[in-house]
Amino acid sequence: GENVEQHPSTLSVQEGDSAVIKCTYSDSASNYFPWYKQELGKGPQLIIDIRSNVGEKKDQRIAVTLNKTAKHFSLHITETQPEDSAVYFCAASDDNNAGNMLTFGGGTRLMVKP
């Protein structure tokens, strides 16, 4: 089955700096890569996703890049703000999976210091 590794497990940045979280996956058939943000006491929420036919996708201060050859993808947050502090999860799935099954990485706790 799929295995998703996520690094770093914790990340502390100053407000206004950029943050990068990296994930690698094992199954070359995976073709959908979402990122979820989990605020304290809440369930995860989708913030951005990318499919394997695209190398990069941006949404305001958030961007995701995908390198299919190397089987890794990354989340980039620019101009970080205190409200970006949360746990971020990457995930992967492929169309051959039954249902809408996602394999998640272990999570990254991002702390943005004012």
Add this chain to the structure above:
Amino acid sequence: NAGVTQTPKFQVLKTGQSMTLQCAQDMNHEYMSWYRQDPGMGLRLIHYSVGAGITDQGEVPNGYNVSRSTTEDFPLRLLSAAPSQTSVYFCASSYTAVSGGELFFGEGSRLTVL
């Protein structure tokens, strides 16, 4: 619009007790699933359902049962609780039952087994 509702939010059990975590969604979503979240291990899929009357096992199904008698409800049953089942449980649903649909999560149920 309530989205995905989980009850209870907190529960303490003794080893060997049984209980049911409730999950309901009001979005007419086809797909529902249960994940458990443990520190450093991300979210792991327990069971999922692609529609009423259809359920299947995820990555970590042992010790858990599910049923899907209606589109709206997807309860998770622990038949004989064990300390290893201490975790935070999340129910998630999506409109589509195939890969690539956004998952909507509940706020979680924190279970402690003594």
